Amino acid sequence: MNFDLCSIQDIVQKYADIISQVSGVDVEVVDKKLYRIAGTGLYAGNVNQDMSSEGYVYRHILNTGETKIIYNPGEDPLCFNCPNCSNCQETIEISMPIKIHEEIIGIIGLVGSSKDQRDLILKNEKLYLEFVNQIAYFIAAKVLELKERENNLSIIAILESVIDYMNQGVLILGKGNIITICNESAKQQLGISMLKGKTMQIIYTGDELNNTSEYKMIIDNKEVFIMGEVYPFGLRNDQYTSIVIFKTVKTIHSDLYEMMATHKAVDAKNIIGSSEETKKLKSNIKKVAGSNSTVLITGESGTGKEMVARAIWQQSERRNQKFVAVNCAAIPETLLESELFGYVKGAFSGADPKGRIGKFELANQGIIFLDEIGDMPIYLQAKLLRVLQERTITRIGSNQVIPIDVRVIAATNKDLKAMIGTKKFREDLYYRLNVIPISIKPLRERRDDIEELTGYFVKRYSYLLNKPFSHIERSTMEKLKNHMWRGNVRELENTVEFMVNMMESDGILNDRTLPMDFFENIPKSVAINNNSNMITPLRELEFREIQKALSIFGDTTEGKRRAAMSLGISLTTFYRRLEEMLNK
Incomplete structure (x- = not known):
């Protein structure tokens, strides 16, 4: 290790002055390169001088590591090669090495230049040796202390460089939780540019998620929730007592969202269609986007309810925040609550031991x-109602109440009012969700959109399937426009994809490219019988009239109500007949 006396030259000079004053003799100190670092008396004016041409005794000590006393300077064998051997002014010399871990870093020399000084040293030789040895120890300790400080500073500099490249926030704390070191990630996540020197509080909330603990951190009266750990150093050093490695809960939410989100940006102008119904829908989207009220989107399956929800998001002030979609039908009932609200470590049997952040918290x-x-x-509807009213959630297994600011958009293809009547949907939740109702008409009630949608899907799938497209025959387009489209836009898209796959090299879409089941709108038993000699069963006639009523009034909740009224039956009977027809 490179120990350098020059680094503490001022201190060495002070020790040389002390030795000189106590001993009454001149003192010089040289480093391991034989440069005079300090000097008194005869040597005071020659500090920083190279001694290598005359320091024969010092060179000997560097080689042996032992203290040497020259009682007769000029006559000792070590002096024979010295250029001042014949006219040496010294009367006695004590030379002692300065050591650190057996490594010699310099030499202290006590030099008497008169008989009185020689006699004084000889008289108190043992005392002088002990005194100089103690001074040598002090000098070595100072050098070692400086070196350790330099090493510590180097380690800290390396540590700061390393932690600056970490995407996690890192805070190194001193006594009293004063921040002594922080990285850029910590500043960015906490939103505070000057962290060093500030005092912080850190309080464990008791929750554990993603194999890490949650803490509430308070800096400058600002509360931030973080996920991470606090590690004590165990050093006897007030400047560095512990390290906090963390990510803010907000950052974790963003990271999770980046991994999970599909980022389908949809504007109202991206919704394809120019029918009056679609124009009204686009207008309503623009009107409600600026609100924070809940929205209930109703419409048959395949009409594009999620697309409408995303369009509301993209035109709202929350467009730069998260859009989190949850399909309540696709998640098992036993898991839906934990999916929505999250849970902490050990919340219930079979749970992920890491815990999980819920979708509501993620969408904050x-x-x-x-x-x-x-x-x-x-049972979960009651909890959802409470969340909508109180704007707070509690993770399963936790006592911590978390405030949230989330706009809720719900969607369904079911008749919620009818479900209220059968006690399958809470009436209070319905009215809490239905603050802003948006109804999406089925495709058969906005047939003016069919040609435009077909053109869009043809262009899309001909590009994806790398098949050149020429045109679609008018008769085929008319068939598409007159189709019932029970599956709505989703069914139309699937049909067009099939057609493009079946398209010949001429690039023409015609009846031959249509799917085999294209005309199967109603059960075969309900097909129109043109033979006047054949009797049509009443059940088939009933199904046919139900079909006709639906085509006239539409497949919406209101349309079904009007259809039932026109047929002279109750809405409940209508639903039962409709279910029988579809299951036949």
């Missing part, structure tokens, strides 16, 4: 889209 500041809300179990 943004929008949560609850698709197929009609499939939510009744």
